Amino acid sequence: MSVVETLYRLQQRDLRLDALRRRKRDIEAAVIEPASVLNSRATAASTLRQVEALQSNLRDADFERQSLNTKIASEEQRLYGGKVSNVKEMTSIESEIQSLRRRLSTLDDRMIETMIALETAQAEQRSAADKLAAIEQRWATHLAGLQQQQRAVEVELGEVETAIADLRATLPSDVLADYDDLRRKKGGRAVAAINRGRCEGCQVALPIANIDRARLGEIALCNNCGRILVAGV
Numbered sequence: 593m594s595v596v597e598t599l600y601r602l603q604q605r606d607l608r609l610d611a612l613r614r615r616k617r618d619i620e621a622a623v624i625e626p627a628s629v630l631n632s633r634a635t636a637a638s639t640l641r642q643v644e645a646l647q648s649n650l651r652d653a654d655f656e657r658q659s660l661n662t663k664i665a666s667e668e669q670r671l672y673g674g675k676v677s678n679v680k681e682m683t684s685i686e687s688e689i690q691s692l693r694r695r696l697s698t699l700d701d702r703m704i705e706t707m708i709a710l711e712t713a714q715a716e717q718r719s720a721a722d723k724l725a726a727i728e729q730r731w732a733t734h735l736a737g738l739q740q741q742q743r744a745v746e747v748e749l750g751e752v753e754t755a756i757a758d759l760r761a762t763l764p765s766d767v768l769a770d771y772d773d774l775r776r777k778k779g780g781r782a783v784a785a786i787n788r789g790r791c792e793g794c795q796v797a798l799p800i801a802n803i804d805r806a807r808l809g810e811i812a813l814c815n816n817c818g819r820i821l822v823a824g825v
């Protein structure tokens with residue numbers, strides 16, 4: 593294999609390496625949990641907090657209810673227990689019982705409202721949890737696919753890097769220096785094939801002399817773009 597053919601092969605692998613590195617960066621950016629998952633998780637957490645707050649309100653209200661009932665029973669015991677005979681005191685106890693019953697009634701109304709709100713909140717929480725589970729499942733599947741691609745890219749990167757090192761080891765250092773320099777200047781393509789008498793790098797028609805030299809495996813440059821020409825690939 594001529595030096596130019598080797599350079600052409602090297603370039604094919606270098607281009608593949610560039611593509612693999614780009615792919616690796618893209619995958620690394622894509623494996624970060626997307627906003628849709630984060631938002632869905634935040635919504636599920638917020639609906640759960642709402643349910644817990646309402647449940648806590650209900651427990652407090654129930655505790656207050658028991659306390660009011662105890663007080664009412666105790667006042668009724670005083671009123672009807674026969675120990676109080678003073679009319680004024682009896683009226684005062686009756687008034688206290690009425691007040692306690694009004695508080696109890698207000699509390700019952702509030703508890704019913706809270707129970708209705710809790711049912712709504714629980715339905716929202718279940719719906720948010722279901723949505724989150726579905727979105728997490730989709731993301732997990734997508735992520736598994738990305739991670740599989742990531743492993744494949746890593747494996748191929750290793751193979752291509754080895755192939756590049758092997759090819760470079762067979763080339764003279766001055767040729768490699770020119771090649772590397774040209775690749776930097778020419779968007780990664782230092783070597784251009786000849787296609788129907790034209791340079792594939794810049795599409796300009798080539799002088800016959802350059803084509804002949806390239807055919808002989810000698811280093812010939814495109815007189816327009818300066819790329820190394822390779823024939824018969």
Ligand SMILES: [Zn+2]
Nearest residue numbers: 791794814817
């Ligand atoms: Zn050219």
